[in-house]
Amino acid sequence: MKQLWLTAKLDIVESLRARWFQVYSLVFGGIVALLFLFGLTESRVLGFIGLSRLLVTYIQLTMAILPIFVLITTVRSVAGDREAGVYEYLLSLPVSLAAWFWGKILGRYIVIFLPVFAAMVLAVAIALVRGIEVPWGMFGYYTALLAVMAACFLGLGMLISALARSTDMAQGAAFVVWLTLLLFLDLILLGVMIQGKVSPEVAVTMALANPLQVFRTAALALFDPQLIVLGPSAYVILDLFGATGYKVFALVYPTVVGVAAATLGYQIFKRGDLP
């Protein structure tokens, strides 16, 4: 446990000094600041106004930025450290591989989740100061959704880092993974359905295997519980899970994907060449 925390602390300190972290924090803090600045809390969409409206927009933007940010910075840092000889030295110290790998994940998780969460807290703080009502239920679920999203893509990032032997390869692979998930959101699925080669159930199942789609649908479900904007797909989802069931699924499934990817990454890491 001591080794795990020491490694996590090491990763936190290294990340806090890295430029990517400063940019990352600025992006999320900046989004909230800009949303307030442009008076988003006063605008109304689908009956949403105030902080709910802001949180809905914030989570949509975060869903677009967070996965690629987490994937690229994780693989750059992990594969980059290995390539630069950091692993050769630090892994010559008596630290267990489990403590090293999971400690790195823990440290990195804290570093990537905190700015996103801090931005949400900032939004709530500004709302409280301005006397805007805070939808605590929505705040809690969105926070959980963001925590799960960070865990999911961190796990995938660690798996890619364990598999790739160079920073360039790792970055390329991370980008391809993100692009594939993005394309499967709509374009490829639409194409498949238009050709009529798969049943709607299969297409929806394929969509729900994509963590990005799961997050998007969960975020939509919060302000559109009947998922009307999804059209016929909503029937499949709601028949299968129910409204509450889907909210739980949206938290559990991506966590399982992230943990499974990280566990597979650890198995590959501990069996292969470390530096």
Add this chain to the structure above:
Amino acid sequence: MIRFDNVAKSFRKSRVLDAINLEIGIAERVALIGSNGAGKTTLIRCLLGEYAFDGRVTINGRDPRQERTAVLGSIGFVPQLPPPLKMPVAQLIDFSAALCGTDPAKIHGLAKRLGLDLDPILARPFVKLSGGMKQKLLIAIALGREAKLLIMDEPAANLDPEARKIFFELLAERQDDTTMLISSHRLNEVSALVNRVIEMDMGKVVLDDRVADDVSLSGQFACRIAIKRNEPAFVKAMQAWNFRDLGKGMEWEGVVPGPDRLRFMGMTSRYVALISNYSLEETGNGRSQ
């Protein structure tokens, strides 16, 4: 103490280590030499449990890969190239000390002996230190723990003559109970430090020889050199070795650490046309070379 049984390692189709069989005993001081690509670094990484390979490596009967913390706890390692760590110096010291169960004050003390005062640089990122400072700090971290095996890759390459002298003294203090594996491209860099030479080429051991050296790691040589005319480059070189000018840059006197004498002679050989008198005398037993 260290045993390599039929160790082989390949990267894709390239065989980097080929059936290495070696035994290295307690308190042996081994020079691991060979050109680039000979397999020295790969052998060291196998010994540190960092590579997966065919065959078996044991240190005191234990597998460094399977029993990492127990085995690596008794190994001090100095890499050839300092890692580009962004963490502050203080954190690197605390991290390694906490993992190895040593007192950070011991690392501070050793760094000070090597001529590196850590207090003003504790908050600086390790990567921002000069090459010599990084090397001194990594040596202090490696020697700051109760290591029974020291693995050093070109450890003195970036050290100034005074720090090299202290470094040899530090090694001398541990030579009776510590096994040392010192890797280098050139034998003359490390020959005076060791009592065994292992040369590698194309992933194989091509030479394994014991060497007799009557000069101890802490031995010293009194040196006096006279030159025919004053030469600024020679003056600079002498000053770098802390030699004293006995008269207008024409005659110099100083002390050369025993393990550094080959390096010193290599340096002075560049000025052989200038030198009119050269004496090197081992202090204590009166032998001269």
